Amino acid sequence: MPTPHLHRRSFATFAVALTVALQAGAAQDPQVDGGVAAAQPIDESPFPASTAIAEGVSPEALARLEALVRGFVDQGQVVGAELQVIVNGRSILHGAYGWRDRESETPMEPGSVFCVRSMTKPLIGTALWMLIGDDLVELDDPVSKYLPYFDAEGLRDVTIEHLMTHTGGFPYSLLVGRDLASLGDIQAVAALGADYTLDFEPGSAFQYSDQGTDTLTAVIEVASGGSAADFVRARILEPLGMEESTLLMTEGNALRARACSKYAGAPGEWKRFWSPQDPPLFPFFLGSQGLYATLDDYALFMQLWLDKGRAGRERLIRPAYVRKALRPGPFPLPAGTGLPGARVDYGHLMELWTRPEEGAAEGAAEAEREVVAFGHNGSDGTHAWVFPDSRAMVLYFTQSRGTMTGVQVEEALGELFLGAPFDPNQLAPPHDDYLGYYRENDEDLYRGIIEDGDELALEVLGRGVVALDYAGEDQWKIRMNPGTVLAFQRGEAGEVTGYAIGDHREYRFEPDADLPGAEEVVAKVLAAHRLDLLADLGPMRRTGTIEIASVNMEGELTTLTAWPDRFRVDSITGESFERVAFDGEVLRSETSATEFEVLEGERAAWARTDHLLAHFGDLSRWHSSLRVIQRLSDDGVDVLIVRAGDTSGPATTLYIEAETGLVRRVDSFALIPGMGRMGQSAEFGDFRDVSGMQLPFATKIELANPIIGEIRVVIGQTELGVDVPEGSFELK
Template identity: 30%
Template sequence: MKFLVSVLVVAALFGPGHGTAASLPLGPLAAHGVSPERLGRLHRFIQDVIAREQYLGAVTLVARNGTIIDWQAYGHQDAARGQPMQRDSIFRIYSMTKTVTAVAVLTLMEEGKLGLEDPVGKYLPDFAQPKLFAGGSAAAPKLRPAENRLTIRHLLTHTPGFAVYGKDDAPVNVLFARGRLSESADLKEYAARLARLPLAHEPGEQFHYDGVATQLLGRLVEVVAGMPFDQYLKQRIFDPLSMSDTGFSVPSANRHRIAAMTTSGKDGKVAPAAAGVVPAAGERMNPYLSGAGGLYSTAGDYARFAQMLLNGGTLDGASILGRKTVELMMQNHLSHLTPPTGPSAAEGFGLGGSVLLDPARRGRPGSVGQFGWSGAAATYYTIDPRENLVAILMLQHLPLGLPSDPPKLGVPFYNLVYQGLVK
């Protein structure tokens, strides 16, 4: 009788037309130590947020022990609210792209084509002798050679020294803005423009999160692999993992599945994003192939990518990375800093994502060594090796930095996932 109930629960959650052929295996919550009643709190929370018109729609996915135990779609995919959100809806995942780029770099490391301590200038000669801003004005800057080499590890850990922080009117930031990196036609031009700009601090001395370093990693992959960045990702990651809905653009036949981008109106309720805020649905997010934030994906596709990492680099016979490389990726690489933290006082940074160092200091449930990141339009993922857990939240909402912005859902989402664990 218990088996029959479990089968009926799975059928209700993952019935015909609600999954994708390449998704992870599906199974009942209770068999994997998760309380259906407790996880129901997550469902009600997301439903309530959408009912209050703070968000248009969402997809949540929870996997444990390599099995999807909960995969839900809520609300609507389109601003007119005529099309329900689907579990295979496509989202712009922005900075969740960075973890994919890091994996691409590490595949090249495993092939002996590069090393983390290699100077970037070994492969991109324009970066062989970076200059450091040493004073003066934007009109008459004083520059000196950097004492530290700029390495691949610096790019992966957001410690290269690029002027991506501080006051916009600071001379070094003015010089950086004049580089107009976002106008680059491709990654080759992006790298060439970046190489002409001075560093704000010595490589390796400070953590400053930004996309610039990861864009340069995309160009590094192109040069070392000898092929366009998108082609390499498809060949080495997406195709082996059957991530058929992940890429820098979306085929015309699938664009009806893209979730609409929203912002908030002055009344605090969800509103369609203004024209021009993001490119037309399905088109490239940038002229160049942005390894920092350019990918589209689905919850199902990204779950396969995350599960591959949780498995130690393999999934369904596809070997993307070795186990020890994944272990290295998920360790804190900021231990040389004082304090040895990155995004927060409780978190360090690995190769492509944050690493939880102190759950109590962060103030919400989790595990030491938990790894993950988020995207600018409210997409989130976490990988918890201790709990053998993957959790993903997909929304499509760009905050405006105003009091009318809705509350961010990352913290309550993770709280509600973890409170559901009973074994």
């Protein structure tokens, strides 16, 4: 019987479904945070208190929204949160939950000050519309009119509008690995773009770009004749009464007393990386991410846009400019949303949630889309939504960088303002009904329906894991994009036989009984790579280079390996470094951003199996269980698809040549601070004989997050029997 061919086709349905998961993964095991909740009103709020019933909102739906956010804290999905719902200019819910600073047990309170990161961008957009109204700037002006160093081949065609719509061709950031303080000011940040080769012709594609917004901030300074911070303060913050906002959190700023500490990581893995006692995170105002504000203050800014550019009786933005800014651009964002039937679009430095206009013909032009909400989010976990038809604003702020809870909040907001139904998971059949392996056909690489903590989830190899929420009648919604539904089918005996996503179908299968067992696979890999020879050859040191093309970074890598179970990995890229070491019992880590620490939990589990010994050594020592799921053909070579785990959680998958035992590829996960759990696929090549061992000298690592993208590692030197200083495997 011929071996099926390895089928690596990527389906659009999965690409959409996993957009958010690729950045941060699904939720981790929930842990009780121990925080406290507070819901007392703030004195002299610009939005007087009211009730849900008085403002025409379902009290039950509002209570579910608050319970959802409170649950995020109780389960450790965020460190702290503040939530406010404003309808018709009146606050019907304003609560605070968890910790403002967990280490000092300072509770979150209404009126806390958050760094809203990318929610600064709409203020830069507002400033530019004001300058356009002042006849000092035009949308179609080339950037080179204000910044002469843009008057160069490849950059002359970049306009103000290109940068306002993220279509200028600049990358996400040019600040990665740079010392921000050494740049001095925003003009120096903008000047970094002068030496950059654009990723595409301006106007031909969308690429979210902090660099583009910081360049616009420099334009504001030139056009206004003063600092961008002074312009934003005088023309936006002061007229709106945003007295509890600051564009630079200086050391003596009075708002530090209510500022939230910042955390990065993932649920149950939050690490503080800034507190109000620390120096400013930004030495000067960055228009891409520098604003600190309370919920009330940011709501005042959103109210300006809800009121079509008017603040009370004073007009700050012309109505035509408001309409232009809130018009969807030609490129939808590759992001999921919890708002029912909606997709995420982008206007002019404003995020938009749109649906086809009522009565629009099927396949109608993109211009025929209704904006059901607008606003923005920030990467530290802050969100603002405005629902113009309901005259409603919702602000959900956390200080937990990497949280993906905003999409779940969106689903609750859909129930509040867009009529979305609510289907609790407790009504679902047992998870065991669905757990297993699925594929489109015999040549297709498997997908897994697994448990991820207490939740049912879809795992796509090398890409990510997304949580599923029950929607009734054997249908499960992808949490990060609830418009995508897995509809499971059952056989005559009631057993689950597969699922469909639209027209695409996956069929459940059991691994063939004649596939090799775990012991045979372990023996084949050990015989192929012979890392056990290190027992006599002594410790091995390998040095090489790292290249991350997407952010123009190069670095150095050094690994130290000692049979059977000790390893160390040291990497340096730019001004950043990371060290991970395992002494056979304890895994330790140290980076340029975090202090020395003993790794535990999920982060330790993935790091412990992401190294040479776990890939090419005695697999049974590093992986608790191994099972061959499939035998597929890849370019004429039979490959065993081996899962290092069952369906009780996400697992590593190894691709092993059936005849030789050579490991060609490993799909696994990495837990990255600030981004959470992320799928990764490592392909090994350029195998060479080193004293009887078969070792790869080239590795291509594809991370699911497009900001990082592809990492290439090339080994230049391998040394055997090296002297290992005492404490090397303990990071001493």
